[in-house]
Amino acid sequence: MIHPTAIIDPGASIADDCEIGAYSIIGADVSIGSGTTIGPHVVIRGVTRIGANNRIFQFASVGDDPQDLKYDGEVTELQIGDSNTIREFTTINRGTVGGGGITRIGNHNLFMAYIHVAHDCIIGDRIVMANGASLAGHVTVGDHAILAGFACVHQFCEVGEHAFVGLNSVANRDVAPFTMAVGNYASGKGINKNGLRRRDFSEPTIRALHRAYMLLLRNHGERDKAIAALSAEAAEFPEVARLIAFIEKSERGVVR
Structure with missing residues (x-):
């Protein structure tokens, strides 16, 4: 099973x-777990833990030094879960001491060709990054998010669960969960309705998220009043509560 x-x-x-x-x-x-396939001309270095049933295609670079001028050879780590597909020429770097020391990738993700995942990124499960998409350092991406081709995310930003970042878009602020961000620089384009329907979200949930989006990210009034107006939806729909919590804790501000 290992080529000579x-x-x-x-x-x-x-x-x-x-x-x-x-x-x-x-x-x-x-370390490489059971059932994982490594293609030809792949380089895997550093303290890198790869789980089971992953598939890494030719010319990928996995677990090499972080591209950070502050990095001085410290021991840092890359952790990759199970059942991920990592396509050609993808680069995934280890963490830095200043960022916690670990770059972490979850399960069932698809990284298409020429993807870059920088140091200290935290990637959830079932994420799709299309060809040429890139994450700067310290980026967090929630479960089921999609980054279209050549989408880029600024360092220290967060892309929420079930969010969509459009083709050639640059997200220099956080992208709220369940929403779409499109354009250079990215601006909000409403709730990711098609994506949510494909994942079997109910229509009442989608309507509640749409109302929350309009009040929180399209209304230029006071945020506290908008949150108060959404108290009933937040109590009934946990997705609305998670959207509110994401916006409240954002340090960089949220794409509108």
């Missing part, structure tokens, strides 16, 4: 049923 031209450090921990392609390089502090 692959270079595997004796210190690496690799499950017996892993497949590693030609000319790939696996470093000493790497």
Whole structure:
């Protein structure tokens, strides 16, 4: 299952049923879980923990040093969960000491070609990043979010659960959960209704989220009054409560 031209450090921990392609390089502090397939010409370095049933395609660079001038060789880590697909020329960097020391990726994510995930990013589950999308350092992406082709997210920003960032868009503020952000620089385009319907959200939930979006992100009145006006929806629909909580804790401000 390991091609004879692959270079595997004796210190690496690799499950017996892993497949590693030609000319790939696996470093000493790497562990790879059962059922994972590594294509040809892949480089995996650093303290990198990869779970089960992942598929990493050719020419990906996984777990290399963070692209941060403050990085001075400290031991930091990359953690990747299970059943992720990482396509060609994707780069995923380890964390930095100043950012907590870990870049973390969840489960069942799809990273298409030429994706960049920088140091200290926290990625949830079932996220899609289309070709050329990039995350700067310290970015958090919630479950089921989608970043379209060449979308970029500024450092220290957060993309909420079930959010959509459009083609060529630059998010320099947080993207609220369940919403769409489109344009350069990205501006709000309402609730991600099509995405929510594909994931079987009920129509009453979608209507409640739409009302919350209009009051919180389209109404230029006082936010406290908008939140008070949504008290009934927040009590009935947990998604509305999560949207309000996201906006309240945002430090960079939210895309409107």
